[in-house]
Amino acid sequence: MSHPIKKDFARFRKIVKGKIRDNLRKYVSNGEMPVPKGDGVYKVPMPSIDTPRFKFGDRQQGGVGQGDGQSGEPVDGQGEEQPGQGEAGEGEGNKELEVELSIEELASILGDELALPNIEPKGKKTLQSTTNRYSSIGTVGPDSLKHFKRSYKEALKRQIASGVYDDKNPIIVPTKSDMRYRSSSQVVEFENSAVVIYMMDVSGSMGDEQKEIVRTESFWINLWLKSQYKDIEIRYIIHDATAKEVDEDTFFRTRESGGTLISSAFKLCREIIESDYNPSEWNIYPFHFSDGDNWSTDDTKLCLNILDQDILPASNVFCYGQVESRYGSGQFYKDLSAHYGEEEDAIILSKIKNKEAILDSIKEFLGKGK
């Protein structure tokens, strides 16, 4: 039942979304990521939108409590604020407001803020699938699909029509012919599925900060793509001089030492596409992140070769993000841009200087609507 408070609630949601939009850049660059809560809902950390008032400082005030304990014992089991964590002034009395947003809502905030165009899927209507939807009613079927309400209605109709129904003793006895069952009909659905293949250089020169940037950036990219495609698969490849496929957790944790052969990752990527993802059915998004170092110019040549021959023709778009690091030369970016120039549509290059640049880089990657 609707109540005016639902309007108040809608206003509140609007304000919250506005706040998130205003602070999106801060969230993204601080790496404060929404926490998935299951069911496609995310919890967004945000300071409570308290009404400002003249009030006493919490720490100053202290208070009166009740219970056992010696002088000097903390009043709440554990330290609620570890020293060094959180800034002074962000008082602990501050209730953190728990805001839940669905993927669609979060993605639309991201989309609005970055003015991202919707993606035109390329595999559209090439892959058909049929599913059963229980959307109609039939007169035959198994007991497990019996529709009680409809069966009851039929029996009621029949009894009233035949004059058997008695208001004073309203007992309804359904017969076989009254029974109604949920029945399925076949629906043809067009799949548009996408796969994102993340490749990252984990050689010694990629530090924790660089990985944090990749992690944040990939989170938002996934979020956007998830909002655009019904089905999305995500694969992770790490490489130094050799490449291997890993799960998400390992992807962000692994740190190897040693040289860098980017071609190793590209080869593995090519294999994955060939074996699992038919380019005519799948929208394929390979992302590669590195600090721009490659072992040799020969290997770079090999990379360009693989890109030209295999990866680019198969992909919607190939994205290369170069994370600036103290050790990286940034050479690979130069090689790529020299080879493809500015006009090449199938490849997007982006340099990510620091955390503040993440949002702009996301815009570069996704801004073309591919």
Place this chain on the structure above:
Amino acid sequence: MNNRTKPIDGELLKLKEEIHGHAVDYGLDFYPVVFEVCDYDTINILAAQGGFPSRYPHWKFGMEYDQLSKSYAYGLSKIYEMVINTDPVYAYLLSANHLVDQKIVMAHVYGHADFFKNNAWFSNTDRSMMDTMANHGTKIRRYMEKFGQDKVEEFIDRVHSIENLMDINVLFETPEVRRSRQEKENEYYEQFFKEDDDSGRSKHLDSFIRSKKNHAKKSEMKRELLEENNNALSPEPSSASHRDIMMFLVENAPLKEWQADILGCLRDEAYYFLPQRMTKIMNEGWASYWHSKIMTQNVLRSSEIIDFADKHAGVMAMSRKQINPYKIGIELFRDIEYRWDRGMFGKEYNECTDMVVRENWNTNAGKGREKIFEVRKSHNDITFIDEFFTRDFCERQQLFTYKYNSRTGRFEIDTRDFEAIKQKLLISLTNFGNPIIEVESSNFANRGELHIVHRFQGVELDMEYAAATLRNLYALWTRPVNLTTIQEDKEVTFCFDGTEMKPLK
């Protein structure tokens, strides 16, 4: 709302009659109590709106509702009881409650109802607040239609920022004074809309003259109102009006007509809730005392004892982070009853230093019941604690004070010293737990700036919040706003000039 709640019937109605009977037998005195049953969603809505089914539209209520619904859904909290101080008293029962819960709630509600009717601080509350709130809602909705929801809501946000800057002396405004003020306000309000509706057809008046006329009428009305108010107010009208910052702004800030009207409405609502904020400990203590009494002595069946004990203990749970008003309240009332029954009061008892004699003191005075009724009539939380919070009581209740330890970054137990605890309790209750802020001057430095002073009582202001509050105050006053307070033992005056808050040299 109407079909969201329904009157009680059947077994609940029988129970109500039974409990009502016991309440009357114990000498409780109350306006009629109307019990209604509703589901959790409805009770969350009601609670989010401060107990009233119809309020003005504002996102804050939506936020409260969201938080209540979530914490109910996660099983963190559940509202058992919702009682509204009106005549008749409305009380809402959650339909999913067990029968024994419903009994506790009903008995508890009769305690509140008695308190609302008899406590001195409630003597002037508007008992038809149900209608008043609904009227405010209608008015504000109309303003929103006229001036735009965003604009009106933004103004309300600002008013909420200063809603706690109240003067408790205003509670002595008698219903007659208020009614005449409200009538005049309403008259004005109707006039305002009427003239406005006519504006297209109006032949003689151009808008300039009309606004002049409005203004003259308004200030004339204000003067009258003010005079009447001053006659009725406490002996020191000057200090009263200085703390009643909302009224001060209605009278002195360059507000538009609709803004002044809304500010007035919100002020009425804030003052309506004030007595409840000032008597939280007493009110809950009194209601708990009576639910316990009525349940254990009369209504409870033997099969329900465990459930009752469980629920009662839950309500009385002690917390190490703050005092539980239910717990302190009920224990204090019981302590008073015990002491007055045994004559443990007066000069002789107070001067007795022999612990054994004190412990066994009993003159069979038998004045306990009489005394607690008297206390519930004339006290508020501060005077209640000040007068009846004794050393013995303090020790029995295992109270302590805690403070922030900047070295460990935690709140730690400070002391169990009686004087310190009492002091801390009293300070936390002073001015219903809010800093005392007074208007010092409306023409600061002869520049038409507002100057407000924080009357420092040992606890500094939260400056982050203060800065944001000054921003809102600035928006209402439209000239720079200055705040004098104490920081690190030094008096500082901050000035908010429209962009940022800076200390004045």
